[in-house]
Amino acid sequence: MMSEPRIHPLALTAVDKLQRGRINRREFLRYTTLLGVSVGTAYALAGCAPAAAPASVGAPAAAGGITRGGTLRKGMLIQQIDHPARLSWVEGSNAIRLVNEYLTETGPDNITRPSLLESWEASDDVKTWTLKLRQGIKFNNGDDLTADDVLYSFSQWLDPEVGSSMLGLLSYLDGMNSVEKVDDYTIRLNLASANIGVPEHLFHYPAAILHRDFQGDWVKQPIGTGAFTLVEYLEGERASFKARTDYWQMGEDGSPLPYLDEIVFVSVDKDASVAAIQGGQLDTLFKPRPSDFLALKDNPDLQIQGVATANCFVVRMRVDQEPWNDNRVRTALKMCQDRQKILDLSYNGEGVLSLDAHFSPVHPAYAERPIPAYDPEGALALLEEYAAEKGIQLPLQVTLSTKNDLSEPEIAQTLRESAAAGGFDITLDITEPNGYWDRWTEVPLGITIWAHRSLDTMVPPLAYIADADGNPVPWNETRWVDAEFSEKLRQAELTLDIEARREIIGELEDIMQERGPIGNSYWTNEWEIIRKEFQNVIAHPANFDFYYSVWKQQ
């Protein structure tokens, strides 16, 4: 007789909140699945038909008969790769994701599902996590996946010598002392502090599960449990992968996935990719820019899927430098953002307007607040007060630095025009991307792109707090450290109840809006643009590929 799966007490509390309308269905699903409730059970608890619940990220119900075979060709830069734990670009992770897999998968619906894990369980205090591996999964060298491989992967992530960004993300672990092998298919994590985000963290892109004998160079040793095997990886040229015949996930036709025979990445830039798609030489491209979206959106051979994200371009001000050390000036610049115009001109209107805070509507505990209006008169009044006090003349001359990349030049130029009426005279200093990345933490006023993170409390600890010694953390480009903000952020990290957490996040949003160091006009949409014959394609906010269940209509 099978035992009933245990439902975490916090998940049961969430059922009550859902029924009373205190949280919405999306938040409920995300929250309860993080606590180890299966997606089907979560849907059932939410009062939805469990049959409708997708069991995995990459396998939505297919319409019509699935056909096997075919090649998918994608334009994407082929970068140097060595150790997957050291990945710092999504492009590299998309290549590795074909060969190696993750313990969990967070889909575009922000719901985290088991992948290599069969299930997980959190203790009542959310400090002990028990991870149960699926049995019968084989690496492409024939070895079984066991807890030893997972422990080895953790040891790589937590080894400072390796230099993985997982080290910071898993800061609640006391090194390998916190990672315990229970049996061949069970691992226990003993956290120093409660954290509900563990399953999401296990899908951070450097967290690919490695074979226990991995030596540190993935190109030489591409051993993984994934649906494809590496054929060739030529940095700056191309990479190709062929389908495995003994992959563990089954397709809807009863045979092992993947449906496609081959995946080929061609290392060309975006302009060339767009031309190649139009010419039929490529099927899709990595992370289309707004101009690529415009170029391809009316092409009848292509399908486009959009997804809301937490990607943003922040106009960030260094609060340790004049004039940005004065909150009136910071507020004035924020008021000078004509957000809708900036969104329209720099991103074709394809996004969601934002507060001047680093919390996105896609984040589970986001608290709704009115979007501030464009108010140049109010900004001018603040600047006049500041100028009178300082004995300077308006317009206030400032230099805005950024890079000539995705949408930064358009944001900078639109802000410059919008801010003129508010008393700013902005000189633009726009360099090629590396020219900005060399100094992104140093310039007094800049526009920096921040990538999507699925959890609301992932970016602020990177960008808006101080370290234990009171110095701004390395990525705190604004040097803004606010005692109340830091305290409430800590509270938010430790608060597991959704409602209570949303209340704190709302307070954090208010603090950033009132005295924070950034202007943030909008959150971008991302697009997956691909030929119509490819089915089961997923647009993911972090631009991750899930090609194991994609099939090509013949």
Place this chain on the structure above:
Amino acid sequence: MNSTTLSPPTQPPGLLRKLANILSILLGSRTAVTGLAVVLFWLGIGLLSLVWTPHPPNAQAFDANLPPTSTNWMGTDHLGRDIWSRVMAGTQVVLLKTRLSTDPQVVVPGGVALWGVIGAVVVGGLLGVNAGYRGGRVDQAIMQLLDALIAFPVIVLYLVIVTALGSGDVVVVLAITITGAPGVARLVRGLTLDIKTREYIRAAETRGESANYIMLREILPNARGPILVDAMLRVGYAIFAIGTLGFLGLGLPPPDPDWGSMVNDARKYIYANPIAILWPALAIATLVIGVNLFADGLREELTRYQQ
């Protein structure tokens, strides 16, 4: 008899006479006249833009990527700015003004492209004539130095310059000078090697003229035809260089328009608004063709005149 009546002077003063001569030479060549007309057209547009454009060139007053209409004759760009107004204002950078400083604003007449080409011709010309005329180790040293410079990809040179000097009009002038001078020097050296075998050079040497006199007064004036044509070609390269430099952040900071940057901006949206790239590209092409026709015609007429 009107013996007291003074007859008007039959000859104009020296400067005017020279101008009249040049004009008569110019008007003698249909090619030169056509080229001059094109250059004067753009010069006129540039001068007009100093006082009037249909819309403020940097104002984001319209919808983005509009096709040509009666309001926006060339349509609008990706930021909703009037392209014709920006093409007009872009002429200033090429032909009319160079900003030595933005705070306080110090502007000198003559466009960035022109000053860059003048710099390249002066530096390259002096190096080339010295290398060609003096020969030996001087030649070897100069040419190897310049060959080393040519061996660098231009983009690398631009990056070195931006790292060392920052950005702005003066840096663009310097960048065009530094990247253009080796080519000019090679040309001038070749011409000098030919000219220095001529009898009038022997005569000057026999007269005991100094090397500097021979190079500056005997050789360079006789090499001016090809140098002039090369310089005119370089104006075109310089206009493109401004676009490249702008792309690298070394050039002219946005939003003020220059044609090269306009091409670069429109390139991003070429599939969505292909016509936007046409106008600045046409402006560059016509001006380059204009200066080349002008240079060709002038050279032909000068050669015939000298014969």
